[in-house]
Amino acid sequence: MSVNKCDQPIGVFDSGVGGLTVLRALKDLLPHENFLYLGDTARVPYGTKSAESVIKYALQAGGALVKEGIKMLVVACNTASAVSIDSLMTAYSPLPVVGVVKPGAEAACLASKNGKIAVIATESTVKGGAYQRTICRMHSGAKIIAKACPLFVGLAEEGWTEGEIVEAIVARYLKPLFAEFGEEGPDTLVLGCTHFPVLHGAIAKVAGDKITLVDSAETTANTVKRILTELSLPNNSDAAGRLSFLATDSAERFSAVGSAFLGGAINLADVRSIDL
Numbered sequence: 026m027s028v029n030k031c032d033q034p035i036g037v038f039d040s041g042v043g044g045l046t047v048l049r050a051l052k053d054l055l056p057h058e059n060f061l062y063l064g065d066t067a068r069v070p071y072g073t074k075s076a077e078s079v080i081k082y083a084l085q086a087g088g089a090l091v092k093e094g095i096k097m098l099v100v101a102c103n104t105a106s107a108v109s110i111d112s113l114m115t116a117y118s119p120l121p122v123v124g125v126v127k128p129g130a131e132a133a134c135l136a137s138k139n140g141k142i143a144v145i146a147t148e149s150t151v152k153g154g155a156y157q158r159t160i161c162r163m164h165s166g167a168k169i170i171a172k173a174c175p176l177f178v179g180l181a182e183e184g185w186t187e188g189e190i191v192e193a194i195v196a197r198y199l200k201p202l203f204a205e206f207g208e209e210g211p212d213t214l215v216l217g218c219t220h221f222p223v224l225h226g227a228i229a230k231v232a233g234d235k236i237t238l239v240d241s242a243e244t245t246a247n248t249v250k251r252i253l254t255e256l257s258l259p260n261n262s263d264a265a266g267r268l269s270f271l272a273t274d275s276a277e278r279f280s281a282v283g284s285a286f287l288g289g290a291i292n293l294a295d296v297r298s299i300d301l
């Protein structure tokens with residue numbers, strides 16, 4: 026039986042549950058699309074690994090989704106987008122592959138008035154310089170300072186998203202970063218890791234009301250919508266889209282921890298454990 030390409034799901038992957046913040050924006054903007062999400066929970070975090078390892082993991086995750094039959098691949102992980110987007114595009118061409126770095130950089134350039142942009146991300150994303158390069162290409166006069174905040178990933182995965190301890194850790198990372206900009210300070214802070222939006226409240230409190238927080242979830246969803254239209258791939262069904270999940274570690278933990286990131290319950294029956 027031949028499968029209508031438009032009915033195929035959009036594949037989305039992240040190192041863990043962080044990419045569910047992007048899936049949330051995708052399903053809100055594209056409610057009739059089916060999505061198949063893969064969280065490489067057995068190997069999270071990617072952000073402290075070498076570029077070689079992240080590329081290898083990303084190709085394995087992408088390959089598993091391609092095997093399931095997807096019409097587009099969304100790399101809902103800044104670390105994997107920053108270092109492996111070209112490898113993924115080459116490996117799965119002509120499948121459209123969308124990363125989150127470019128949309129995140131676009132959101133930052135739109136938000137910033139004074140051109141002073143702070144970026145927080147994983148070690149690997151900061152070291153690779155993808156945000157710095159992409160923002161500079163769009164906004165040549167911008168001053169960008171990026172800082173790795175690796176503890177945020179653990180806090181987010183653990184569900185520790187608010188309270189005194191979280192705010193103290195956030196302040197310990199952000200205050201010195203903001204001070205590096207000098208007196209005027211940045212007016213925009215990019216959450217350059219898909220795990221960070223669940224810490225939005227604590228980060229906003231430390232950043233204060235002069236700094237706009239941006240992440241790539243909504244801009245990525247807009248990019249996906251535009252590409253679907255360009256390639257005549259939107260799902261034309263009137264029915265609500267299906268969400269299914271793959272996790273490389275325990276399905277139980279994925280559904281329990283993931284719900285906060287997705288902003289809605291994840292049914293254990295919809296999560297399948299796989300080995301990459």
Ligand code: DGL
Nearest residue numbers: 040070071072103104219
């Ligand atoms: N969610 C990943 C990202 O956006 C980072 C988490 C990790 O270190 O694996 O970079």
